[in-house]
Amino acid sequence: MIQFILKRLAVAIPTLLVLIVVSFFLMKMAPGNPFAGEKTVPQSVLDNIYARYGLDKPEWQQLAEYIYNVVFRFDFGPSFQYRDRTVNDIIAQGFPVTFTYGAWAFVAASVIGIALGVVAAVRQNSWADYLSVGFSIGAQVVPNFVMAPILVLVFTLWLRWLPGGGWNGGHWSNVVLPVVALATSYFANIARITRSSMLEVLGSNYIRTARAKGLPGWKVIFGHALRPALLPVVSYLGPVFVGMVTGSVVIDLYFSTGGIGQAFVNSALNRDYSTILGITILLGALTITANLVVDVLYAWIDPKIEL
Amino acid sequence: MLADNRIKTVTSLEAAPAELPTKGRSLWRDAGRRFMANKAALTSLIVLIGVVLFTIVGPYFAKWSIEKVDWSVVGNVLHAGAPSLETGHYFGTDEVGRDLYSRVIQGTQISLLVGLVGSAIAVIVGTIYGAVAGYFGGRLDSAMMRLVDIIYSIPYMFILILLLIVFGRSFIMLFVGIGLISWLGMSRVVRGQTLTLKNREFVEAAIATGSKPRDVIFRHIVPNLLGIVAIYATLLVPEMILLESFISFLGLGVQEPNTSLGALISEGAQTMQYGTYWQLAFPLVFFITILFTFFFVGDGLRDALDPKDR
Numbered sequence: 183m184i185q186f187i188l189k190r191l192a193v194a195i196p197t198l199l200v201l202i203v204v205s206f207f208l209m210k211m212a213p214g215n216p217f218a219g220e221k222t223v224p225q226s227v228l229d230n231i232y233a234r235y236g237l238d239k240p241e242w243q244q245l246a247e248y249i250y251n252v253v254f255r256f257d258f259g260p261s262f263q264y265r266d267r268t269v270n271d272i273i274a275q276g277f278p279v280t281f282t283y284g285a286w287a288f289v290a291a292s293v294i295g296i297a298l299g300v301v302a303a304v305r306q307n308s309w310a311d312y313l314s315v316g317f318s319i320g321a322q323v324v325p326n327f328v329m330a331p332i333l334v335l336v337f338t339l340w341l342r343w344l345p346g347g348g349w350n351g352g353h354w355s356n357v358v359l360p361v362v363a364l365a366t367s368y369f370a371n372i373a374r375i376t377r378s379s380m381l382e383v384l385g386s387n388y389i390r391t392a393r394a395k396g397l398p399g400w401k402v403i404f405g406h407a408l409r410p411a412l413l414p415v416v417s418y419l420g421p422v423f424v425g426m427v428t429g430s431v432v433i434d435l436y437f438s439t440g441g442i443g444q445a446f447v448n449s450a451l452n453r454d455y456s457t458i459l460g461i462t463i464l465l466g467a468l469t470i471t472a473n474l475v476v477d478v479l480y481a482w483i484d485p486k487i488e489l
Numbered sequence: 490m491l492a493d494n495r496i497k498t499v500t501s502l503e504a505a506p507a508e509l510p511t512k513g514r515s516l517w518r519d520a521g522r523r524f525m526a527n528k529a530a531l532t533s534l535i536v537l538i539g540v541v542l543f544t545i546v547g548p549y550f551a552k553w554s555i556e557k558v559d560w561s562v563v564g565n566v567l568h569a570g571a572p573s574l575e576t577g578h579y580f581g582t583d584e585v586g587r588d589l590y591s592r593v594i595q596g597t598q599i600s601l602l603v604g605l606v607g608s609a610i611a612v613i614v615g616t617i618y619g620a621v622a623g624y625f626g627g628r629l630d631s632a633m634m635r636l637v638d639i640i641y642s643i644p645y646m647f648i649l650i651l652l653l654i655v656f657g658r659s660f661i662m663l664f665v666g667i668g669l670i671s672w673l674g675m676s677r678v679v680r681g682q683t684l685t686l687k688n689r690e691f692v693e694a695a696i697a698t699g700s701k702p703r704d705v706i707f708r709h710i711v712p713n714l715l716g717i718v719a720i721y722a723t724l725l726v727p728e729m730i731l732l733e734s735f736i737s738f739l740g741l742g743v744q745e746p747n748t749s750l751g752a753l754i755s756e757g758a759q760t761m762q763y764g765t766y767w768q769l770a771f772p773l774v775f776f777i778t779i780l781f782t783f784f785f786v787g788d789g790l791r792d793a794l795d796p797k798d799r
Contacts, residue, residue: 197639201643204643205647205648323780328773334762335761335766428735435739446650462644
């Protein structure tokens with residue numbers, strides 16, 4: 183097990199380093215200068231500003247210090263845009279918001295998706311089955327940036343049930359639409375994957391044996407069939423997490439939640455390089471970690487995988 | 490089907506030699522027949538061709554260019570800018586009074602172009618990369634595939650956005666960015682397929698007759714990969730379109746006055762609260778139609794070409 187984790191780490195750590203280095207040099211290659219204004223600034227002032235942001239040192243040293251600060255002190259440095267805020271401040275403000283509805287969406291997508299998939303498989307060719315199949319076809323072509331406007335159209339403009347944006351300190355009515363918009367396509371995919379793998383498991387010999395020895399139906403499903411049927415679902419959770427992280431950029435922007443995605447797009451439009459860099463690395467690290475966790479989880483559930 | 494042919498050959502033995510070569514059942518002809526029998530895929534293909542033709546022919550019927558502002562509409566978009574044949578705004582206008590018909594056509598063109606270019610890069614780079622890695626194997630293979638693993642697990646969406654910010658938002662940057670990542674999945678698929686192909690007799694025969702590795706790869710392995718490459722490339726198109734639309738939705742894609750379906754959907758979504766639903770509806774219909782049809786065509790191709798289902 184430990185060897186397996188180490189092997190996975192051997193891919194994850196270089197990936198993270200590549201991500202940091204690539205993003206860092208992309209930022210350095212950017213034309214223009216974040217401090218260039220309309221006024222001509224005396225060289226001595228510029229020198230002071232550069233020294234303040236550590237830009238007077240050679241680039242490799244800047245990179246080394248940046249990596250050191252990020253990895254060991256979790257410090258992403260000052261924002262180029264807002265003089266009195268650090269990138270950490272911006273992240274600390276936005277991340278809890280994104281994390282809140284992201285976590286809800288993740289849980290909702292997994293639970294509803296698995297439940298619907300199991301029902302669809304057990305009651306094959308029933309209405310639940312058709313519903314889940316129909317959903318998964320629809321979800322493939324309706325990305326969350328299409329889902330979000332449609333939800334607002336129906337629930338905010340027509341029914342007037344829920345607010346179409348804002349965060350309001352995480353009041354439940356503000357959380358519902360972002361969670362639904364983010365979760366829909368993934369819950370449909372989870373349902374589809376669960377259904378097909380459940381169908382395969384239900385057709386296997388040991389399930390027939392379990393039924394033949396007289397176990398009640400629910401015990402066969404939850405005691406015998408569910409765990410092996412969930413294997414492909416677990417391996418899909420990695421991509422789900424990635425989708426949630428990137429999808430949150432759209433959701434934040436559309437619902438004006440004030441989450442980290444909104445900060446990302448704002449700093450992208452304002453050329454606030456240090457904030458873009460910080461958020462890219464943070465979300466990238468989260469993605470890589472999530473994939474690592476899914477890999478380990480998968481190996482733990484599936485006894486056939488050699489560790 | 491097979492039985493029919495056999496009976497026919499037996500009964501008309503004299504005519505057979507002349508007839509047989511034209512009736513040869515190649516992989517592609519079989520696949521074509523299976524594809525034609527698949528109603529969903531065939532309908533999708535026809536609809537898709539219709540959309541493509543529309544983007545080619547449509548501009549000749551447009552009365553307004555993509556950037557010309559119709560001043561008679563400005564300030565009263567809800568009523569004057571609605572879809573109408575009289576004003577020449579067949580799809581209505583957008584929020585600042587530009588013709589949506591022309592803009593939707595251009596958006597569709599760009600989305601299709603992004604999909605095709607991304608897919609083409611994947612076919613060229615991915616096939617060669619995967620075939621080389623799979624054919625030579627060993628240390629070269631693991632180094633090449635490790636590189637793919639690493640690039641694959643970088644959240645490319647952010648790198649792509651970073652690229653667009655750093656080098657400016659342009660078509661070329663968009664294509665470069667999409668091209669950078671589109672070939673990764675393809676190279677994995679091709680490598681896997683090459684691994685099974687390279688131990689087959691015809692490849693051994695080619696090597697035994699003294700063919701150079703380059704000839705073996707391009708003459709014997711790559712042609713046998715075309716089926717799976719075609720399937721994967723078709724399924725890649727909607728993915729690339731989604732990726733571009735996502736970036737355009739964030740306002741980081743192509744620059745005004747040019748537009749893409751993602752940008753139009755984003756604009757329409759922001760203004761629908763004023764009652765101008767057509768600004769969301771028209772781009773959305775085109776977007777969903779293109780994605781749907783590509784998925785079904787890709788699915789149909791897979792059913793038609795996948796040897797496992799035969």
